[in-house]
Amino acid sequence: MEDLKHIGEDALIGRLVKGLGKGADVVVGPGDDCAVIDVGDEERYQLLKTDCIVEGVHFLAETPGEQVGWKAVARVISDFAAMGGMPSQLLVTLVMPETQHVAYVEKLYQGMQKCAAEYGAVISGGETSSLPTSSAAVISISGTGWVKKAHLVRRDGGKVNDVIMVTGLLGGSIQGKHLSFHPRVKEAQWLVRDFSIHSMMDLSDGLAKDLPRLAALSGCGYELNEAMIPCSKGSDTAGALGDGEDYELLFTVPAHELDTMTEKWNAHFSQLSLTPIGKLTSDMVPSVSLGGGWEHFTS
């Protein structure tokens, strides 16, 4: 019988969402960084997101609780940023074995609360469940956010000849960044306010997985200038393509805005690089087929 390992996460999700109805108030459903809901507010849409981290997959039993908590919340906030939005309310689900230390769980919550507070979010609820012995702990964060209607950016809005841009440096996140990264909320807010960001997502599974997803949803191919990919210290192009967990912004913008954007960016965010790494093309078959990147069940 066919199992998840054979088809992988992307194909699985494709099959699951086929059977779902679409609500009249759903502006963007499954497949983007967040669901986008029209709740009757004139100026803004609500964003909904759920994300989980699993012991042995996203963190280790020996990872300090405060770092795990930070990561769990920061991942969700990164998704709100990627739609041009801001986080609001967060709900926390802890699935833990009964043998877990209370002190560890308190540290987890301190890390979550620290990250939430830094980005103006509030933990307004949650739940806990026990777990059979020797099972992996799971921390799931769901939340709501808001985006101005005029600022909403989806994954599927990329246009042919858009320049593909990436913030920061990629690769080698496992050295520590994956536990302490800062979601690019203010950077995304700045971008969507002043420029024509056609498509955007956050890089979680690695450029090699995420760029093809963005391009395909936009009905485009892509040309990637591998020599331009900004690599973290100690990483290389292969790591930048495949390591994943960068939590940087990947977005596309019309070529004629590139120079102004770069100049203003450098004045505003002098500590964070912004790099053009290629362009979207009309040819759906990409010029380079990328190896690497993370996909659940098959990786």
Add this chain to the structure above:
Amino acid sequence: MEDLKHIGEDALIGRLVKGLGKGADVVVGPGDDCAVIDVGDEERYQLLKTDCIVEGVHFLAETPGEQVGWKAVARVISDFAAMGGMPSQLLVTLVMPETQHVAYVEKLYQGMQKCAAEYGAVISGGETSSLPTSSAAVISISGTGWVKKAHLVRRDGGKVNDVIMVTGLLGGSIQGKHLSFHPRVKEAQWLVRDFSIHSMMDLSDGLAKDLPRLAALSGCGYELNEAMIPCSKGSDTAGALGDGEDYELLFTVPAHELDTMTEKWNAHFSQLSLTPIGKLTSDMVPSVSLGGGWEHFTS
């Protein structure tokens, strides 16, 4: 070192929520069936809920996927009902081993979709994650709902001399009801529209756990008439108190509304019993100390 088994779920949550800030738009924070958020809508509050079920705790590996999916969604909808509200958007998190069959996961989704559709909810997003081998699968559902401001019922609004009421029959849920129950949405809607429901919650951990929680939050004690507790076929008072997973409504109402309510209820919901089982008292020490009921980590 103190672990979760020693302090139990209720004390754990009490310690965790102490460190959290409270947002200005949070009407009801942790501790009730849902978080209640003022999103600027004149007539209604938004309800937020997250709930998870764990293999080996809430369902078994051999339980049919469609039933597991129904249960996962129905539990969340039951919490919306318990606040006087209705569900709207649902997000699904599946944490599954790579060896899980695709066909099982598709059945899961069919069950979730069936329950969502029956109650007017929409699955608008979600995510999947892999899991280390031999770990228990986790299904987490989070969602939004709405409640008219005038219809919001909390756990903590009970008043001295309120009659304690319960819908349906309690106990023995493990015989099957826990997988196929119908959340009491229309019943709760009917109650909050026409009567002064002072406090309400859904019964998930058993009357012996849940009634003391409701009473304590309301600053009351309780007198329970054990002979009046409506037991499911094949169950007894001990089962009705302690089995849990009844997903019936537990609520309190002023005594002078009891007769009218009962009469109208019987005309309207002739297939579902409604039973007065006791009253809230001013004495915070209850007349009966209840045994049984489910608490994560210690049960």
